[in-house]
Amino acid sequence: MRxxxxxxxxxLAGAGAVAAQTPFLSKGWTFDEPDxxxxxxxxxxxxxRADGEGMTGAGxxxxxxxxxxxxSTDYLIAVLLGGQHAMPALGRAxxxxxxxxxxxxxxxxxxxxxxxxxxxxRAAAARAAFKR
Numbered sequence: 001m002r003x004x005x006x007x008x009x010x011x012l013a014g015a016g017a018v019a020a021q022t023p024f025l026s027k028g029w030t031f032d033e034p035d036x037x038x039x040x041x042x043x044x045x046x047x048x049r050a051d052g053e054g055m056t057g058a059g060x061x062x063x064x065x066x067x068x069x070x071x072s073t074d075y076l077i078a079v080l081l082g083g084q085h086a087m088p089a090l091g092r093a094x095x096x097x098x099x100x101x102x103x104x105x106x107x108x109x110x111x112x113x114x115x116x117x118x119x120x121x122r123a124a125a126a127r128a129a130f131k132r
Contacts, residue, residue: 029093030093030094030095031043031093031094031098033098034098035098035101035105036098036101036102036103036104036105036106037105039094039098039101039102039105040102040105040106040109043090044090044102044106047059047061047087048061048062048063048064049061051065052064052065052106052109052110053065059086064106064110064111065110065111066110066111067110067111068111070106070107070110070111070113071107071111071113073103073107073116073117073118073122074126076103076106076107076118077091077099077103077118077122077123077126078126079091080094080099080102080103081099081126081127081130082130091123091127092127095120096120096121096123096124096127097120097123099118099120099123099127100117100118100119100120100122100123101118103118103123104117104118
C-alpha cells in the first residue's frame with residue numbers, strides 16, 4: 001500500500017511539473033511566435049528541417065535551401081497563404097507582420113535573398129486577394 005501511495009505521489013509531482021512548463025505549441029488557431037526565425041523553428045522545420053534541406057519519409061517535403069523559386073517574395077507569400085500540394089495554408093494562421101517576417105527569414109536564410117522584402121502591407125494585400 002505504501003509503495004502505491006509513493007508511486008501516486010511521484011506521478012502527481014511529475015504531472016505538476018509538466019503542467020507548470022510553458023507550452024511549446026501556440027494556443028488556438030493562430031501562431032504566437034513573434035518573428036520569422038521562431039515561426040520557422042517551431043512550425044516549418046518540422047517538415048522542411050532546420051537546415052532547409054527537406055526530407056522524404058511518410059511524404060516528400062521539399063528543400064527550401066537553394067530553391068530558385070524563393071527569389072520571388074510573392075511566390076512564397078502565395079504558397080503560405082494558399083498552400084501547395086500537401087502543405088496547408090499555414091500563413092492564414094499568421095498575422096501580416098508574422099507572415100512578412102517569415103517570408104524574409106526563409107528567403108534570406110535559404111536563398112540568400114534580401115532584396116524585395118515582404119512587408120505587413122504587402123502580406124495584407126496578398127491576403128485580401130486570396131479572399132476574393
